[in-house]
Structure formats: C-alpha cells, structure tokens
Amino acid sequence: MxxxxxxxxxxxxxxxxxxxxxxxxxxxxxxxxxxxxxxxxAVELLSMLKSHRTSRDRDLVQDxxxxxxxxxxxxxGVGPHSVKMTLRxxxxxxxxxxxxxxxxxIDLLGTLNTVQFSSLDLDLVRGGPAYRRGWLDGLLVQLEPxxxxxxxxxxRVLRQxxxxxxxxxxxxxxxxxxxxxxxxxxxDAQLAALGTRLIRRRxxxxxxxxxxxxxxxxxxxxxxxxxxxxxxxxVAREEPGLWTKPEGLQSAFFDKLKQRAxxxxxxGTSLVGPHRDExxxxxxxxxxxxxGSQGQQRTLVxxxxxxELKLIDDVVGEPPLLLLDDVLAELDLNRQNQLLxxxxxxxxxxxxxxxxxxxxxxxLKSSQILTVEQGKILPADSL
Amino acid sequence: xxxxxxxxxxxxxxxxxxxxxVGQCSVCFHLSAEPVCNICRAPNRxxxxxxxxxxxxxxxxxxxxxxxxxxYHVLGGLISPMDGIGPEQLNIQPLxxxxxxxxxxxxxxxxxxxxxxxxxxxxxxxxLKPFTTxxxxxxxxxxxxxxxxxxxxxxxxxxxxxxxxx
Numbered sequence: 025m026x027x028x029x030x031x032x033x034x035x036x037x038x039x040x041x042x043x044x045x046x047x048x049x050x051x052x053x054x055x056x057x058x059x060x061x062x063x064x065x066a067v068e069l070l071s072m073l074k075s076h077r078t079s080r081d082r083d084l085v086q087d088x089x090x091x092x093x094x095x096x097x098x099x100x101g102v103g104p105h106s107v108k109m110t111l112r113x114x115x116x117x118x119x120x121x122x123x124x125x126x127x128x129x130i131d132l133l134g135t136l137n138t139v140q141f142s143s144l145d146l147d148l149v150r151g152g153p154a155y156r157r158g159w160l161d162g163l164l165v166q167l168e169p170x171x172x173x174x175x176x177x178x179x180r181v182l183r184q185x186x187x188x189x190x191x192x193x194x195x196x197x198x199x200x201x202x203x204x205x206x207x208x209x210x211x212d213a214q215l216a217a218l219g220t221r222l223i224r225r226r227x228x229x230x231x232x233x234x235x236x237x238x239x240x241x242x243x244x245x246x247x248x249x250x251x252x253x254x255x256x257x258x259v260a261r262e263e264p265g266l267w268t269k270p271e272g273l274q275s276a277f278f279d280k281l282k283q284r285a286x287x288x289x290x291x292g293t294s295l296v297g298p299h300r301d302e303x304x305x306x307x308x309x310x311x312x313x314x315x316g317s318q319g320q321q322r323t324l325v326x327x328x329x330x331x332e333l334k335l336i337d338d339v340v341g342e343p344p345l346l347l348l349d350d351v352l353a354e355l356d357l358n359r360q361n362q363l364l365x366x367x368x369x370x371x372x373x374x375x376x377x378x379x380x381x382x383x384x385x386x387x388l389k390s391s392q393i394l395t396v397e398q399g400k401i402l403p404a405d406s407l
Numbered sequence: 408x409x410x411x412x413x414x415x416x417x418x419x420x421x422x423x424x425x426x427x428x429v430g431q432c433s434v435c436f437h438l439s440a441e442p443v444c445n446i447c448r449a450p451n452r453x454x455x456x457x458x459x460x461x462x463x464x465x466x467x468x469x470x471x472x473x474x475x476x477x478x479y480h481v482l483g484g485l486i487s488p489m490d491g492i493g494p495e496q497l498n499i500q501p502l503x504x505x506x507x508x509x510x511x512x513x514x515x516x517x518x519x520x521x522x523x524x525x526x527x528x529x530x531x532x533x534x535l536k537p538f539t540t541x542x543x544x545x546x547x548x549x550x551x552x553x554x555x556x557x558x559x560x561x562x563x564x565x566x567x568x569x570x571x572x573x
Contacts, residue, residue, distance in 0.1 A: 128560065173559075173560045173563075184526070207494070210530045214529070
C-alpha cells in the first residue's frame with residue numbers, strides 16, 4: 025500500500041496542510057517541536073485508531089479549535105482508497121471511507137497498515153510489560169481487526185469488574201464485608217471467556233512473529249546471538265502448549281482467579297488476565313531487559329520491527345508503511361544499511377530527523393525531502 | 408416556532424398528562440396507564456412464554472413486528488457496577504417469582520450483546536434454568552444484507568452463532 029497524499033486541518037500545530045508523497049522514501053526534516061512527529065501521528069491514527077502519545081482526542085485538535093480532520097489518499101493493489109477522519113475535542117469521532125460514513129470506528133482498521141519505529145521503542149526491551157503488551161496489541165489489531173473488538177470488550181468487562189471490587193463495602197481492615205463471589209461470578213465468566221480469546225490470539229501472533237524476528241536478529245548480530253521470545257500469560261500454569269487448547273486455558277484462568285480471589289478483594293482491582301501478561305525477550309537465554317547492552321537492545325528492537333513488516337506483508341498480502349520517528353540517526357551505519365536493504369522500494373517509508381548528516385548516502389539518493397517549520401511543510405529546495 | 412400557540416399548548420398538555428398518568432405495569436414493568444398493562448391483560452396472548460428485555464423501548468420494537476404472541480418482562484436496565492447498578496436495582500426478583508409460581512414454559516432473553524447485556528443474560532440464565540427452558544435471541548446478519556458488505560464484528564458473531572441446517 026502507498027500513502028499518496030495527506031491533508032491535516034486543525035490537527036496539532038497544523039492549521040491546514042496538504043502533503044503529497046512522491047517517492048517510496050520521504051525524509052521529513054526539521055528542528056524539534058516543529059511538527060515532524062505530529063505528521064507521523066496522523067498516519068498512526070488512521071492505521072491503529074490511536075496515538076501512542078495521547079489517549080485524549082482533545083490533545084490532537086489545534087488550540088482554539090473544536091474539530092480536526094485528517095484526510096488521506098491510499099493507493100492499494102486494487103485501487104485508490106480515500107479516508108477522512110474527524111476528531112473532536114468532545115471525543116466523538118467520525119470516519120468516512122470511500123465516501124461512506126462508518127458505523128463503527130474499528131471498520132477503518134486494515135485500510136492502512138503501518139509499522140512504527142521510534143527512539144522510544146527501546147522501552148520495548150527496557151520498559152515495563154505494558155509497553156510490550158501495547159506493541160503486540162498494535163500489531164494484532166492490524167493483522168486481525170476483530171481483535172480490536174475483543175480488546176474493547178475485555179477492557180469494558182475489566183472496568184466493570186474493577187468497579188465491583190472497588191465499590192464493595194469494607195471493614196476497618198480493608199477487607200470487603202459480605203460475599204462478593206456471587207456478584208463476581210458473572211463477570212469472571214466473561215473475563216475468562218474474552219481473556220482466553222485474547223491470550224490465544226496473542227500466542228498465535230507471537231508464534232508467527234518469532235521465527236521472523238529470530239532470523240533477522242541472527243543476520244544483524246552476525247549469528248553470534250540467539251533470540252527467544254517467551255509469552256507468559258498471567259493465567260498460565262507451567263505447562264507447555266497450554267494455550268493451544270481453549271478449554272484447558274479457560275480452566276487455568278478460573279483456577280488463577282480462585283487462587284488470587286482474596287488478593288483481588290483486598291486490593292480492590294483485577295489481578296488476573298491478559299492485562300497482566302508479560303512477553304519476555306531472551307538473548308542467549310539471558311533476559312534482554314536486565315542484561316542486554318544498549319547495542320544488543322537496539323539490534324533486538326530492529327529485528328522485531330523488521331519481523332513486524334514481514335509478518336503484516338505476509339498476512340495482509342500488501343506491504344505496510346514504515347514510520348521511522350527520529351530513530352535512524354541512532355542506528356550505526358551497519359544497521360542503517362541492513363534496514364535499507366530490507367525496505368528497498370517495497371515498503372513506503374516516512375522518516376523524521378533533525379539533520380541529514382548521519383544518513384548513509386544511499387538513503388538520501390532516492391528520497392523525497394520535506395522540511396517542517398512551525399506547522400508548515402515545504403519541499404526542501406537545495407541541499 | 409411557526410406553529411400556532413394552541414397547538415403547542417395542546418402538545419405540552421399531552422406531555423404533562425402522559426407524565427402524570429403513565430406508570431409501570433405491576434406484572435411486567437412495561438409502561439402503562441393502568442395498574443396492569445394491555446399486554447399482560449390480553450386473553451389471547453400466550454401465558455407460557457416470557458420475553459425479557461432491558462427497556463420498555465425494546466417491548467415497543469418487538470411489538471411492531473407482530474410476530475411475538477407471548478408476554479414480556481422489563482428489567483429496567485442492565486447490570487453495570489460502574490453506574491452502581493447491581494441485580495438488586497433491576498426487576499429481577501419479580502421475574503423469578505413470576506416464572507417459579509406460574510409455570511412458565513420458556514423464557515426468551517432478548518438483551519443486546521453488549522458487555523453489560525451479556526453479563527445480565529448470563530446472570531438471568533443461571534437463575535432461571537432451574538425453573539424453565541431459557542433461550543436467547545440470535546445475533547447475526549441483517550436480512551437482505553449481502554455477506555460481503557457485513558462488517559467483521561457482525562460476521563464473526565454470526566459465525567459463532569451458526570447452527571446445523573435442519
């Protein structure tokens with residue numbers, strides 16, 4: 025798929041800006057805080073329906089305005105697609121796909137697929153489990169749009185169940201008075217049913233992603249290191265292949281709920297389920313989070329991103345866009361070259377940077393270069 | 408604003424009267440001006456079947472189809488701890504009493520498939536099964552709709568609720 029044009033109206037610091045993408049690689053050049061990342065954020069919104077920078081649409085609308093609009097033209101194998109997303113400071117969204125207003129926002133998923141790679145992605149290795157869950161969910165939503173629906177439903181069950189746990193009357197020691205288990209039972213059933221489906225989909229996606237990531241990791245590290253990706257659902261017992269059987273997994277879920285019931289009631293929150301899952305990266309059998317050097321961690325993140333590109337390309341049958349936010353200059357020339365070799369002209373790539381000097385000459389040769397200054401985008405005149 | 412004054416007054420009067428007169432049916436909790444509503448009093452309707460809905464609006468929607476000949480029971484909402492609504496806040500006890508005392512043959516749960524709707528359905532199913540047959544309405548594709556134009560959520564849901572061809 026190829027994003028041919030993008031128009032931003034009252035979006036972040038853009039009053040009204042149209043951009044046409046004329047080459048497979050576009051470099052967006054500008055000082056900090058001029059709007060480079062805002063441009064990529066708009067693309068991210070169309071692709072995942074959310075931004076990794078904010079969860080409130082109010083933040084996305086230009087100061088002093090009530091609505092923002094992102095309009096895009098996307099060229100796909102079968103023909104052109106047009107998308108228009110309207111964001112309101114009130115939070116309500118409307119999306120129009122090829123002239124038709126969508127009843128549900130999630131019906132927009134799959135129109136534009138992206139893989140993002142920013143300097144923040146080192147948190148995938150160094151940060152808490154929430155980063156890794158968010159990363160996996162973002163990938164899954166693109167591979168299987170129905171996953172977004174399950175995730176929404178699960179989140180809603182979780183909030184209701186937490187409300188029930190939190191609002192229970194408590195004695196002076198903080199322990200709930202009366203028996204909550206009867207009212208919890210119906211929520212437990214839904215938590216386990218939806219949770220099991222999320223876990224199975226997560227396991228399945230990681231199963232497909234792992235060999236791809238391993239092979240990239242081997243290439244980038246010069247075959248010196250071996251990567252393992254281990255999925256640790258919060259409900260799982262130590263039992264290999266547990267999540268291939270839905271019944272077994274669901275009973276493990278209920279067992280864990282029973283086991284943690286008292287802790288949940290004392291804490292007033294849900295402690296069991298996919299919102300507590302962990303995904304662990306091991307390099308040569310050592311957790312990358314604790315022992316990996318910065319270089320090893322970069323190699324790992326790059327391998328994961330390349331694997332994502334390949335997996336979406338394989339499953340969807342069309343290459344996704346690659347969004348490189350301020351990250352290329354951080355990679356050494358060797359890793360830059362490896363990345364360049366993979367994307368060639370197959371993956372449309374949008375790159376933001378503050379300076380061109382760190383780029384390998386090959387990157388600049390075939391790229392369209394734009395400059396951003398205070399919410400205005402201009403073609404770079406002479407370099 | 409272009410309407411004559413008298414017409415507006417009549418409308419306002421009608422609204423006030425409706426507000427003053429309409430209460431709830433003491434049997435099924437549907438909107439009613441009488442202590443027992445028209446549907447509950449109708450002698451030609453099937454007493455053996457009760458259709459459980461969240462809201463009076465659902466009764467009106469189902470009645471428009473003229474396909475259902477049984478009785479109703481309006482819960483007055485759905486279980487939602489976030490909004491402080493538990494089973495005790497809904498008309499569930501009267502439903503259990505009705506079903507256990509009058510020998511109902513079937514209870515149809517016609518509750519929307521939202522998270523709160525599913526929870527309420529599960530809860531009621533559990534309570535009612537000892538007394539009677541409990542069924543729920545199917546969810547799936549709209550009639551006359553083309554499979555290829557159905558959205559993925561509906562399609563996935565319809566696939567889950569598939570049944571053997573008779």
